Amino acid sequence: MEINKYSKIITQDDSLPAAQAMLYGIGLNEKDMRKAQVGIASTGFEGNPCNMHLNILAQQIKKNVLKSNLVGLIFNTIGVSDGITNGTKGMTYSLISREIIADSIETIVNAQFYDGLISVVGCDKNMPGAMIAIGRLNRPSILVYGGTIKSGRYKDKSLNIVSAFEAYGQKIKGKISEEEYKGIIKNSIP
Structure with a gap:
């Protein structure tokens, strides 16, 4: 063949x-x-x-x-x-x-x-x-x-791309600081 x-x-x-x-x-x-x-x-x-x-x-x-x-x-x-x-x-x-x-x-x-x-x-x-x-x-x-x-990690929390979107919502509602926000988005995807 x-x-x-x-x-x-x-x-x-x-x-x-x-x-x-x-x-x-x-x-x-x-x-x-x-x-x-x-x-x-x-x-x-x-x-x-x-x-x-x-x-x-x-x-x-x-x-x-x-x-x-x-x-x-x-x-x-x-x-x-x-x-x-x-x-x-x-x-x-x-x-x-x-x-x-x-x-x-x-x-x-x-x-x-x-x-x-x-x-x-x-x-x-x-x-x-x-x-x-x-x-x-x-x-x-x-x-x-x-x-x-890969999933990321920040302050002992497992993160992913959705975590970055959620962090933005938390930031604009005043639930997390700018530092916390940056920490999440920088570590969501290692």
Whole structure:
């Protein structure tokens, strides 16, 4: 059974020398040109604690794809943080980001003729965006969730992102001091 059903279109057709030259240019060799190619989509970026480790996770996944005698190629897509944009004009981009994630993953996988997909996602619209792409692509795919952000601690209390929202309400009602407020928001997400 051939597992390079899609990638062989560009790797095995002599009439596509530029495509093959580009693949050699990224470091593939003759043996790699006969292997199945797996796209590894990462929503990793430094601006969100839910996503900041995902590019490292994608690199680990790539190492294991290569050990499986496949070609793993990482690409990135966007990720908007609802936690950061909540209560601002930036929130108007949250739902749209789901569609952009889906479209960008689908675009790369189809345009690059990848035989499979591993999506590495974090919070909010990352997961549904990747799943929409997986459904549209209808090829072997895996979704890897990068996990939840750690709970914080302040003055022996367990905290999370909701704690930061609640602290604001307590601050404006005069129930906590500015120092207490800052302590909570600085420690909600370690």
